[in-house]
Amino acid sequence: MTILASLNPLDWLLKPATDIMDTVNLLILGFKIVVLLFIVQFVRGRFGGGPIVTILILVLGYVMLFSNLAPIFTTAMFIYLFIIFGFSMLVMDLAIAKPWARGGGAEEEGHMTGKEYSERLAKGRARMRF
């Protein structure tokens, strides 16, 4: 009975992905479907509809997702999505601007106490008088 229950396709479908490899494989499958949708959008945007366009979509989908060149195209697509979603700006901010490494005089000026601020105002007023 247990063997029959495990062969039930509904059990397999509703089983949550607990294994790490199951999760990774599902992620890759989902990513491939999203890439296929992007291919459809690109080809239809360029060439319109029709049977030849459908064949072109199938060929491009096979070459980019399932052939020997799939790792190259998938990596390129991943980097492309990474850039268009704006994650590259976050990486640039963190790597080049190095916000945590800032500081020094300009920063110190921005964090004056009330007393320092009133002294500075008084100095300015005195300078205006003379």
Add this chain to the structure above:
Amino acid sequence: MILLVIVFVFLMLLPIIFSEFFPTFKWLMMAYFCIMIYLFVKRILGSGIMTLVVSGILIYIFVYQLLYIFAAAYILYLIVGLGLSGIIVFGLPSGGLGRKAGALK
């Protein structure tokens, strides 16, 4: 740097924490993701049976099986897409809340 990573990870974990404490939030989040995925597929494939099939597959993968991963990624996408990352990245280290400048160095 470590503080920034902690803040980003905390923000990404927020939907998961909310889902654990408020189950209604989880159902609302799932409904929102379903609608979002359906509209994304409909924009590309148009109205038809293929849209329903592809949406179903994507919803099964991203909403039923990988909800927490997808929610965390979506929060990160929102933070970056709406430009809130600049506020977090440049706002946190420069102080605020009475912290002395350069304390994170």
